[in-house]
Amino acid sequence: MNPWLNRRMPPHSTDIDEPAGDAAARRPAARGPRPKKLATIARHGRLKRSNPIATGLKIVASTLAVALVSGGIVAGIALWDVAATVKPGVALVDSQGEAVTDLPAIGAYPGGVNLLIVGSDSRAGQDPVFGDAEEETGNLNDVTMLVHISEDHSNATVVSFPRDMFVPIPSCPDPSGGSFDSMSRQKINTSLSYGGLACTALTVSQLTGLEIPFAAEVQFSGVMAMSTALGGVTVCVADPIEDEYTNTFLSAGEHTLEGYEALQFLRTRHGVGDGSDLSRISNQQVFLSAMMQQVKSAETLTNPGILYSLAKAAAKNMQLSDSLTSLDTMIAIAMTLREVDLANIAFVQYPNAAVEGGVEPIDDAATALFEALGNDQPIQLSGATGAGAVANPTDPTAVDPAEGADAGADPAATAPPADATDPAAGGAVVLPSSVTGQTADQRTCSRGRTLEDQ
Incomplete structure (x- = not known):
């Protein structure tokens, strides 16, 4: 018997674009039992708590840097505002189960920057137009994108993972202690409901062979903002x-x-x-490429006012990993992308082939x-x-x-x-x-x- 059969299953994987009533009608009447926590497995290491003095110094340094570059004090005040809105971060672990910590400066990061962006279909805390938050209890990562920036900042690639792609899901840390069991074959969009953002990051890391030190989860309101x-x-x-x-x-x-x-x-x-999720991915890439063309032509990444608006929107509407709650890190990633030419930014779909009930990876590609x-x-x-x-x-x-x-x-x-x-x-x-x-x-x-x- 496969090990994942004894594991608690997440809410039924429904389309994020389905009416709330239709999704609820197909949801199983009862859920399986919550998986047992492994008492013999110690908790994974966590990042050290932020030192208030050190954090304050970082904010001051970031504030002064932006204020000097922009030639105005407004950007400096704005960063203090953003700092106050950042939500507590999520601790990520690497493929060895060790806490992601002691991150070097972005420009010196070995192997480039790997940033995971997850779009959740959860209605919790969202506008009522998206459905009843109490009924729509799912929390699926229906959008999963990995952003890779090369170490020399000459090129960047954004990989979209089809939500219905069957992949192995590794053992993930349980936020309340212990770990969840691994699964040999499950749709990738269930990883968020099993173990949160850290589990999705681990799943993508295992699938791609790339370590992922940065991750962010965004809901509907965040995309709008x-x-x-x-x-x-x-x-x-x-x-x-x-x-x-x-x-x-x-x-x-x-x-x-x-x-x-x-x-x-x-x-x-x-x-x-053709009405499939794969078509949705290529349609999203039309939007992303148009957005990058617009950002580059308008010199958005050199405009402190727009950068502040984007940082504020992200801080208020996204759940960030601990490694991304640092203001200097967020600014550095934005400045890194500024250096990449449009022709060297690629939006790609993870290679896949159709199988019953979804798609599966094309391993060689x-x-x-x-x-x-x-x-x-x-x-x-x-x-x-x-x-x-x-x-x-x-x-x-x-x-x-x-x-x-x-x-x-x-x-x-x-x-x-x-x-x-x-x-x-x-x-x-x-x-x-x-x-x-x-x-x-x-x-x-x-x-x-x-x-x-x-």
Whole structure:
């Protein structure tokens, strides 16, 4: 018998875009018993509590630095405000079960920066428009993204993990003591409900072979606040998007989205591509690339006012790991991203193939991807954007990301070795076509889907 069968199961994995009533109707009438805590296993190490004096000195240093750079005292006052809103952090552990501590400065971090961003479907503390928080008790990581920045800050990759991908889940620390049992095969979006943010970080770390010292969990309100802080994001829609589940109806053309509209655009799947979660990922990448183009063109990362608004939105609406509650760390990561050229920022989907009930990893392609990231090598995509995105049809300079790719190729084909670099691509590792996505400089549009096609 598989070890995970005796373990407490999380709430039923439902779509975050389903009406509350439909989700509740399919939820099992009763849950299994809570897993027993292993009394013989000691608690995992925790990060040391912050010293008030040391924390105060960090805040003062960060305040002075930003005040000097911006040439004004407003940014300094703003940082004090952000510091007061930061929630208590979550202790992360590495693959050896040791507490993540003694982190070096971002610029000197060995192997680059690995930051996990988790989007939770929990309704707890959210606007009533998203459903009854008491009935909607799920806490699934329906969005899981790993941000990798190379050590020399020359390139960055954002990997999206399909929520319905079956993966092993390692033994995770129980916040109340002991550990939860490991599981041999479970959907990745259940990891948050088993052991919280630390468990999702461990799961992704084991899957990718990369240590993850930084992590953040964001709920619906956080996405709304961040998009509003940017003043909205302008996206291109190639075909009309019609989705009754998220109440998203967008005509073909450009739309500037913020707040609730931006959130629903990111949540829609029925209204894009083939209606699958994989289409939703490529649609989200359209939004992310448009956002990065906007941030770069407007020099957002050099504007202390906007940086403050983003930091405030993050502090109020995100659960951060202990390692991210430091103001200087948050600022350093933002400044690191500022150095990366748009052409060297890639948004990719974890390579996967369909199986009954979900998808499973394509191991050879995943190995090529994460060996390249682990070695801080730039990557080159050879696959398409995915079912939810197309090249911008009104932009003569836009190049179809799928051009030159073998559309009939077997997505499970053996990937080239991780050191198979293309001299014409500046030494970048050429990934197999099963790794879909786009770079931040590519102009793409959402492939809409009307009610008639659903």
